Amino acid sequence: MKKIESIVSGIVVKIMVQEGSVLSAGDEALIVESMKMEIPLEVEVSGEVAEILVQEGDMVEEGQELIRLK
Numbered sequence: 001m002k003k004i005e006s007i008v009s010g011i012v013v014k015i016m017v018q019e020g021s022v023l024s025a026g027d028e029a030l031i032v033e034s035m036k037m038e039i040p041l042e043v044e045v046s047g048e049v050a051e052i053l054v055q056e057g058d059m060v061e062e063g064q065e066l067i068r069l070k
Contacts (some may be wrong), residue, residue: 002069006060008032
């Protein structure tokens with residue numbers, strides 16, 4: 001299963017997808033705020049969102065799995 005991981009530690013401020021969304025490489029899936037900067041996380045491979053593992057407001061660590069794709 002493919003996944004989207006956080007590239008920084010921070011807070012999830014916006015989730016722009018939902019389960020069942022079909023994404024293409026380069027699409028923005030969510031935004032993480034780190035050190036007062038909003039960092040959009042892009043999908044590296046195409047796929048359908050199978051599961052969202054975080055909610056807006058959650059603290060995340062660098063490398064943490066955020067979204068699973070099928």
